[in-house]
Structure formats: structure tokens, C-alpha cells
Amino acid sequence: MSGLYLRLNKKLLKWLWVLVILGVLASLPLAFVRNETEQDTAQKVEFVLDYRDLLEISDTQTDPRSFVTHQLTEAKKSGIYSMAVYESTLNEFRLSRRIEVFSSHEATALTQTPVLPNENFTYILFADKEAQTKLQPLIEQTFKSLNVKMRPWSFKNQAGMIIEMGMEEANLKTMDPDPIALDTLKEKGFKIVVRMSNRRPFDAAQMNALLARLKQQYGVKRFVIDGETVPGFINENNHEHLDAMAELMKKYNIGLAVIEPLFQKVPQKGFSRLAKNINYDVVRLHPLTEKDGEKLTENITEPELRQREIDVADRLVLAVKDRNIRMVFLNAKAVRSVDKGTIINPLDSIYASLQGENGAIPRIQAAGYSTGVAEKFQPAYPGWQKIAKAVAWVGAVALITLMISYFIPQIALFVFVIGLIGSAGLYVLSPSLFAQALALGAGTSAPTLAIMMAIREARAKHQAKLGSRIAYAIVLLLRTSLVSLIGACFIIGLLNQVTYALVLEQFRGVSVLHLMPIVLVCIYWLLFSEESTYKEKLRKARALLSSNISVLWVVGAALLFAVGFYYLSRTGNEGQTTALERVFRSFLENTLGVRPRTKEFLISHPLFLLGAYLCVKHRKAALLMLTGVIGQASIVDTFAHLHTPLEISLIRVAYGLSFGILIGIVFIIAWEILSRSWRRWTPLLQQE
Structure with a gap:
């Protein structure tokens, strides 16, 4: 029986790559459909000013009504054509x-x-x-x-x-919203966005009358939820009113705007169900908060104020291009300035950030978008999609099996069969969890496998010592990155749902995607990268675990922990960055249009290239290649940001590799200069 199993296991190892390639081929059409959705639909960006904020600021003015009238005129001049009106x-x-x-x-x-x-x-x-x-x-x-x-x-x-x-x-x-305000805004040519709350007892008849009036008289097309629950929400077990609200919204063709998660403490209760019931007529909303506006009212010099206005513009452009934002919600607040001895507001600075040479609106238009009423994405779900996802499912399990086989090849068949059965059971339990788990497994396995293959290749090259070392290093980096992109293909194919683009569902485990490949590659390097028996591997592991711990080890472990903590703190949407790095990022974004990831082109790719170059002569130089796992994981993570357009992600990875190769060549040249100088001057110094 064991002999039969081993024969089948050996045959499977040969076929796993075929299954992976088939899975990638099945994922590519799904990626194409997603790209078509992103490029051909929902290309309008809506700028909305909070009308209540305008009223609150006017309360500090000597002629409030005249102030509001003037600001409405200025807002329209700056490109703001929509006003948010509250209940x-x-x-x-x-x-x-x-x-x-x-x-x-x-x-x-x-x-x-x-x-x-x-x-x-x-x-x-x-x-x-x-x-x-x-x-x-x-x-x-x-x-x-x-x-x-x-x-x-x-x-x-x-x-x-x-x-x-x-x-x-x-x-x-x-x-109900102020009818006089609605009439005034309509007369002045503004579109109306309503902030709808769940503060009143839900009455279907009254809500029907309200929505009919908002749609027919004022052309309202979208609600922004005001508060922690959506209209009609009672609790997680009672959806009667919520479903009735959805039917009314569909009746009058009114959609929703979802606020970016970063700006909400908790998701609004009932939002996901309401969004699903209105067929995901939802757009993503990025708020410029009152706190952001206060920064434009601080006691700073004119040049500093101009720079902050440009920073606001940069932020809005980035939100639209990189995160599929289609509605920008502008807040403002009057602030007492003790230094200036007056009450000031940020409205003029907000208008300045939208227009002018560096303004957000001209730059957004230059990127291919137009201003207007925000529209939902129109995703296509062709009939062959289920078949493609089924093939991608088998390919993802094969990829995970391949990665595990680099540690223990004898269990590949067992892992593959259990993986198929287990994931099928997970699909029955929760299709969403099934897709996310497989995507995370494939996304983690691809960069891990890529680096392990590169280490094996580098050691084989060390023994052969043939060909151009620089050309070999560049080809190895590109080939390694291509293997990593396999993981990206599976993430795109398995999570090809509009809910991820709108971040109504989030791809969990980004930290795992960053950290786990590093851990797995280190384990592989220490125990599995050399030919040895399992007893020898076990003996080596025991020796490492029983080694005497010195103060140097403790310091080294503390440094590694600090580096790891800093590395993880910079991942995800809430990653922390320094002021200097934000300036550098802004420079890259404005110069290139799409900012490559710093850890890829400045650190990981160049060090990998240097390691691949040196390992031809120096076997231990392959250790430098381990740093490449950070860049490879980052490549996959770029595509795990499912709210970022595919085109942007591809350009970002291409820039990262291009600049990484150039900087890596600089590293190689610097190494050659230093090493040759060392060989030339060391004998002379010894003679002296």
C-alpha cells in the first residue's frame, strides 16, 4: 500500500504544476472581466459639500443668508455640484x-x-x-x-x-429634509445627496412618500447613511423593515454610498444586507473630515498653507485613482483663532485644493475621470465564471500542495486530497470563507515557493558557474516575481466579486500574507534547503533549540522583533509612515502617476539581485536573497488590495521591478568597486 501511495505521490508531484498553470489560465479571464468593469463603468467622481456645515459656519457670520448664498456660488465655481442635506x-x-x-x-x-x-x-x-x-x-x-x-x-x-x-x-x-433648502439648492443647480438616518420609527408609507418626493422633485440618486445603523434596521435577526426599505430604494432607483472603513469606528449595522438587496447600487465615499479642515485654519505661513492645500489635492487624487473612490464628501467647521483674533473657516482653502494647476479636479480629469453624479460599477458575471472558479480552486490547492512539498514531498498526495475535500466542505459551510481561505493560502504559498525555488536555482548556479552573472541575476528576479504573480492571479480569480471592490467584504489576513512567507522561507533555509535525511533535519532543529542563549542573541531577537513590528505596522490601509516618507511618496506619485512600493524597489529587489549576482561565486551570498521574500510578498499583497484597479496594481509592480533592477545594478557596481579596492589595497597595507 505504501509503495502504491509513493508511486502515486511521485506522479502527482509532476502534475501539480500543470494544475497550477490551468488554474492561472482560468483566473486570467476573470481578471480581464474585472478590468473591463473598472475601466468602462463608473468613471464619474462626485464632489459633495456638507450643507449643514455651511449653515453652522454661517451662524458665526454677520449676514448668515448672504454668506450661504456666496459660498454656494464659490462652491460651484470650484467644481462642487452636489450638496449633502440631512434630515x-x-x-x-x-x-x-x-x-x-x-x-x-x-x-x-x-x-x-x-x-x-x-x-x-x-x-x-x-x-x-x-x-x-x-x-x-x-x-x-x-x-x-x-x-x-x-x-x-x-x-x-x-x-x-x-x-x-x-x-x-x-x-x-x-x-424630513428642509423643503425650503431643497428648493433653494435645486434652483441653484445643485444635485442633492441625502444623509438618511435610522433615528425615526420606520413607517413604510411615510418612507414611500418621502422617497417619492426626493426622487421626483429633487432627483435624489444616492443616500449617505447618517449614524451607526441603516434605515429600517432593528436587529440582526429581524429584517422586515430593512427589506422593506430596500424595496422602496429599488422602486425609486436610489443607491447608497459606503464610507471608507478607515473613517468609521465600526461598520454601519444592516449596510451589507441593504446593499445586497438593492443589487449593490453602491459607490465608495472618501470624506475630508472636519479635523482635516481644521489643519487648513491653523496659524501657518502662506507657503505652508499652499502646501497643505496641495497635500489635500494629492490625497483626493490618490483616493480616486488607487481606491476606486467615486464620491468625495467635503466637511468644514468654523474655528476660533486666538492668534488672529477672529473666527475662520477652511472653505476657501478647500476650494483652492480642488482647482488650479495642482488642484484635485483637473488632475482627476487628466487621469481619465469626469465630474458628475457618482455611478455604480456594472460588473459582468458570464456563465463560464463558475467553471473558471472551479478550475482556479483546484489550481490553488495544487499551489499550496507544491509549497508544502518543498518541505516534505512525501505527503503531497495526502495534502492535495485533504485540501480538496476540506475546501469543498468549507464551500458548503461558507462560500465567502472558502474563497478567502483559498486566496490567502495561494497568496502565501506563491512568494514562499518563489524564493525557495530561487534558492535552489542559486545553489545550482554556484556549482555550474556559467554565463553572465548580472543577466542571470536579473532573469532570476523576473522569474521569481513571475511565480509570485501566480498567487496574485488566484486572489483575483477567487475574489472576483463587487463586494470586495466596494470593501463591503474585506480580504482578511493581510498581515499573515506579509509575515508567513518570511517565517516559512527562514525555516526552509535553516532546515530544508540542503540535502539531508529527516533525522539529520530533526537533529539540526534540536541543536538550534538547545543552543546556549547569549546576550547577543537576546539583543538580536529584540531587534528582529522591533523590525518585524515596524514592518507589520506599515502594512494594510492603516499602515504608519513618517512625515519624510510621506513627502517622498507624494513625489513619486506626482512624478510617476503610480507610486511603486518603497520596500520593493529600494530594499528587497536590489538586495535579491545583489545576492543572486554574488551567489555564483559565494555560496553563502544566497542568504541575501532571503530578503527578497519581503518584495515577493509585497507583489502579491499589491493585488490583495481588491479596491485598487488592476491596471494600477500592474503598473505599481512593473515600476517596482524596473527601479529595483536599476538600483540593484548600482548595488552590484558599488560592491565590485569596494571588493576590488579591498583586494588592491589590503596587500599594500599588510606590507606596511
Whole structure:
């Protein structure tokens, strides 16, 4: 039985590469379909200004209404054609100067009537007849639904009403968006984006009437969720209202915008289900937050302010090009400046960051996008996709098996069969988990396998010592990178869903993808890279584990831990960088259009090239090639950012290899100069 198993295992080892290649070939059409989706659909970028922020800033001005009118004109000149309007509150009506709101204490002072100690009501005065006509029914409908009593009130022939609820609480109650504001913005040519919350009890009839009015009168096409839950969400087990909300949104062809995860503490509850039920009519939104705006109001010099405006522009351009952002949400806030002795706001600087020679909008347009109402991606799901993914599934399991076979070749057949059965069971349990697990396994295996193959090749070359060393090193780097790209192909093929492009689902395990290849390659180098029996490998492992630990070892381990922690802290969307590096990154981005990864072209690829060059003469120089695993893992990780367009990822990898080879050649030249100088001068120094 064991003899039969070993024969089958030996045959399988020959066929694993065939299965891997078939899996790659099946993934390529899926990559092509994704690229077509990214290149041919959703090419409009929508810039949206928070209208409530505008009202809050106007409250600090001497002529609030004139200020708002002027800013709307300036916003349109700068390329902002959409305004975000919230569901209204009494406080927002007050900021708009449509009503004045008083507590019972303030009302008694105003009317000079005796204080009523048992009363804590809210008093409202309407600014004019239009405000009363359009807002009073809205206010009455809201508080009537809460069973709050109301009655008319007036002061000096100015109409108003009394709401029998404390002012602090009354100011929190949410009602339909301000119809006067909507009419004003429509007249001035702005598109409307509504901030919709879940703060009111869900009523299908009222929601239907609201959505009909928003769509038919104001052409609303998209909601941005305001708060932690989407409209209609009750809990994770009750979806009745949520599904009803989805049906209404489909009825009126209204979509959603999803805020980038980096700017949300937790995902908004119910968002994924609502997005799925409206057929993923969703665009990605990048916010310029109030905190970001405050940086444009600090007491700095004019050149520093201009640079910060350029930094904002760089950030917005990068978001659109690199992360498929189609809606930019602009926030602003009035700030008290003690140094300047006035209240200032960042609006002018925000406008400046959008227009001008270095402005975000001209640069975004130059990159092939246009400004307008954001549109969803239109992904294609051809009938052959399931077959292609099935072939990619087998190829991914084969790739993982190949990587493991470099450690223990005798278990390849067992691993392959168990891998197929286990992954099939995982698919039945959760198709999403199945795809992510296989993608992570293939993505980890490819760079690991690439470096292990390169180490074997380098040692074979050391024995042969034939041909041009520089040409050999370059070819080896390119061939190694090609093997790593196999992992990228499987990630693209297995995770070919719009949910990943919109980051409604995230590819977990990026840290594993960075760290595990390093660990596996180090284990391979220490124990499995040389021909020896398993007993000898075990003896070597025991010797390493039982070695005396010196202070130098402890210091070295601490340094490795620090380097590893720093390396991992820089991975993912929340990676940390220094100010100097951000300047360098910005320079690369603006010069090349797409920024190559620093760890690839400055560190990993050049050192790999130097190691491959030296290993022809010096066997231990292959140790330098181990650093290449960082760059190879980075190549795969580039494609694991599924919200980044494929074209951008390909250009980034190509730049990384091109510049890495050039810098590697510089390393080789420097090495030759130093080594020849050392050989020339050492005998002379010894003679002296």
C-alpha cells in the first residue's frame, strides 16, 4: 500500500504544476472581466459639500443668508455640484434662520410674563410666512407621531407654536429634509445627496412618500447613511423593515454610498444586507473630515498653507485613482483663532485644493475621470465564471500542495486530497470563507515557493558557474516575481466579486500574507534547503533549540522583533509612515502617476539581485536573497488590495521591478568597486 501511495505521490508531484498553470489560465479571464468593469463603468467622481456645515459656519457670520448664498456660488465655481442635506431638526431650521427656538425660561423673558415653575416646553417663532407654510406641517407631523401636544403661539404678530417637550430633547427629534433648502439648492443647480438616518420609527408609507418626493422633485440618486445603523434596521435577526426599505430604494432607483472603513469606528449595522438587496447600487465615499479642515485654519505661513492645500489635492487624487473612490464628501467647521483674533473657516482653502494647476479636479480629469453624479460599477458575471472558479480552486490547492512539498514531498498526495475535500466542505459551510481561505493560502504559498525555488536555482548556479552573472541575476528576479504573480492571479480569480471592490467584504489576513512567507522561507533555509535525511533535519532543529542563549542573541531577537513590528505596522490601509516618507511618496506619485512600493524597489529587489549576482561565486551570498521574500510578498499583497484597479496594481509592480533592477545594478557596481579596492589595497597595507 505504501509503495502504491509513493508511486502515486511521485506522479502527482509532476502534475501539480500543470494544475497550477490551468488554474492561472482560468483566473486570467476573470481578471480581464474585472478590468473591463473598472475601466468602462463608473468613471464619474462626485464632489459633495456638507450643507449643514455651511449653515453652522454661517451662524458665526454677520449676514448668515448672504454668506450661504456666496459660498454656494464659490462652491460651484470650484467644481462642487452636489450638496449633502440631512434630515432636519429644529436646530437646523434655526441655523437656516427659518425659525427661532426658545425654552420656557427664554420665552418668559422675551414676553415678560411670569415664570411658570412647572413648565419646560419649546417655543417656536417662524421667520416669515413661507417658513410657517412649509415647515409647520413637517414639525406637527413629527411631534404628533411622538404623541407630543402642540398649540399655536405668537409674539408681536409673528406666528409660532408651543411644543410640550423640553427644548434640549425637542432639538434632537428628526424630521424630513428642509423643503425650503431643497428648493433653494435645486434652483441653484445643485444635485442633492441625502444623509438618511435610522433615528425615526420606520413607517413604510411615510418612507414611500418621502422617497417619492426626493426622487421626483429633487432627483435624489444616492443616500449617505447618517449614524451607526441603516434605515429600517432593528436587529440582526429581524429584517422586515430593512427589506422593506430596500424595496422602496429599488422602486425609486436610489443607491447608497459606503464610507471608507478607515473613517468609521465600526461598520454601519444592516449596510451589507441593504446593499445586497438593492443589487449593490453602491459607490465608495472618501470624506475630508472636519479635523482635516481644521489643519487648513491653523496659524501657518502662506507657503505652508499652499502646501497643505496641495497635500489635500494629492490625497483626493490618490483616493480616486488607487481606491476606486467615486464620491468625495467635503466637511468644514468654523474655528476660533486666538492668534488672529477672529473666527475662520477652511472653505476657501478647500476650494483652492480642488482647482488650479495642482488642484484635485483637473488632475482627476487628466487621469481619465469626469465630474458628475457618482455611478455604480456594472460588473459582468458570464456563465463560464463558475467553471473558471472551479478550475482556479483546484489550481490553488495544487499551489499550496507544491509549497508544502518543498518541505516534505512525501505527503503531497495526502495534502492535495485533504485540501480538496476540506475546501469543498468549507464551500458548503461558507462560500465567502472558502474563497478567502483559498486566496490567502495561494497568496502565501506563491512568494514562499518563489524564493525557495530561487534558492535552489542559486545553489545550482554556484556549482555550474556559467554565463553572465548580472543577466542571470536579473532573469532570476523576473522569474521569481513571475511565480509570485501566480498567487496574485488566484486572489483575483477567487475574489472576483463587487463586494470586495466596494470593501463591503474585506480580504482578511493581510498581515499573515506579509509575515508567513518570511517565517516559512527562514525555516526552509535553516532546515530544508540542503540535502539531508529527516533525522539529520530533526537533529539540526534540536541543536538550534538547545543552543546556549547569549546576550547577543537576546539583543538580536529584540531587534528582529522591533523590525518585524515596524514592518507589520506599515502594512494594510492603516499602515504608519513618517512625515519624510510621506513627502517622498507624494513625489513619486506626482512624478510617476503610480507610486511603486518603497520596500520593493529600494530594499528587497536590489538586495535579491545583489545576492543572486554574488551567489555564483559565494555560496553563502544566497542568504541575501532571503530578503527578497519581503518584495515577493509585497507583489502579491499589491493585488490583495481588491479596491485598487488592476491596471494600477500592474503598473505599481512593473515600476517596482524596473527601479529595483536599476538600483540593484548600482548595488552590484558599488560592491565590485569596494571588493576590488579591498583586494588592491589590503596587500599594500599588510606590507606596511
